[in-house]
Amino acid sequence: MERLKLSDIALGADDAKIEVENASSEKNNFFREYYFESVVSQIDRFYLGQKYIVRGFKGAGKTALLRYLSIEYKEMYGDVVEFILFKSKIRESDRKNMSVTAGMQFAETEGVSVFEQNFEDIWVWFIHTKIYSIIKNDKLLFLNDESFKKYFDFMESFSDPNVGGASSISNLILKDGTVKLKANFSVFSVEWAQNYGFDPKSGKMPIDKIADLATSLLKKCKIADRKIFLFFDELEVHYASEEMYRRDCRLIRDLILSISFLNEEFKEANISIRLMCALRDEVLSSVVLFGGEVNKIVADRGVRVRWDSPVRHQDQPIVKMIEKRFMVSEKHYLGCVKNNDIWTTYFPAKIEGQKPINYILDMCNFRPRDVVRLLSLIAEIHPNIDNIEDNHFRQIKKEFSNLTWDEMTQDLLVSYSPNEVEFIKSVLLNLPRKLEAKNLAERFEGRAISSPEGSSIIKKKKSWMGVLEDLYRSGILGNEYFVKKEKKNRWMFRGDDVLDKTLPVAIHRSLRSSLSIV
Structure with missing residues (x-):
């Protein structure tokens, strides 16, 4: 029987960005070949602009999915694609300056004065600078008529020569909420002064006016055959402080609103520019608390990436994903698919007493990254094996559990500080396999008496049941119970959206080793 070494199988990387960023055309084509689309029915709707938000755990x-779409559009259609990474490219200094530029407003809500900021105009202008940087390098994307020349000259008129390129977002807007033009630039200045608040003496224009004008000018342009796709990724929030948490939630809220606004404007003008973004469910839950119509936009224009399906284990999408990667490899x-049944070819008959499919589904939370991590850990230790054994899974169990805990707690860090997450972990250590929800809440309450972190958590969350709900949403906690001696369970990743506090709770199996639960 001819088999591949484990190191030759396209298991993938923890982060798809690392896997395909700056990769050769050959590697990108290989990625396209083994990529498994869990939302295959929506692929065309992304291209047409009917859907533009990707959400999920x-x-x-x-x-x-975003990387797959970018490769597909670039390689198949010759479209132009660019990624903007919120977490790594929009620096803390940028966010501070954006906050200063946005200023402060206070709104009355049910008789209470509420602090508010609006970043929409800043984001709209930022997006225009990205579009400008693309067309500056490839003017053939648009028909070179008077409307295009007017938009291009307008965008070119700003003092920073790197605008839209290597410069940071901080360099695009002054702290007084204006954008400065070149001192000697006079074309259209009379019209700007009359309708858009342009001050010819200072060369400044208010950010809200300049964002409106840029959109109005671009809508009159005619794009050529190719499309432009801007992908926004890494839209993440971390609870470093209450102030930063609230600011970043508003930034992401207004980025989503700006993406939606411009997509609708471009659609109305029949301009083939598509803006797309990816958003974690836990971040979305925080962002919607800050108002706007984000929930409605996500419901109408979003697609949720999920891998649970009401079918037999062997027909689950994530199982099909694993099979495809082995067969494509x-x-x-080897020139052709040698083994149609990868489970009997590459895996043992049982893993800790379970069939391989059942074991992997149980351990991996129906998440591709967990599958990649589980199999990659084995491949790192045993790259030259062509048949995985039961003891190989036992070898990496502890490390896999620790890495999975680190992964799951990223969702907690959206609304908890790192020290608060450590307190939560200390309470979960050495838990029984299963206990009543109220008993776990009481355990938290008892430990919090002598803990500053516990006190700050209860002040924030009001009740320990609220903490259990957060643990459930992150996948750390679930319901496990019996009905007529048949084991049942409820988990967020299986589509059960709410923790049932009347049923026993349990820590997810993948975390038991990390939390010393036996």
């Missing part, structure tokens, strides 16, 4: 494959290295 951390590790569900949102970035992989065989075709790539």
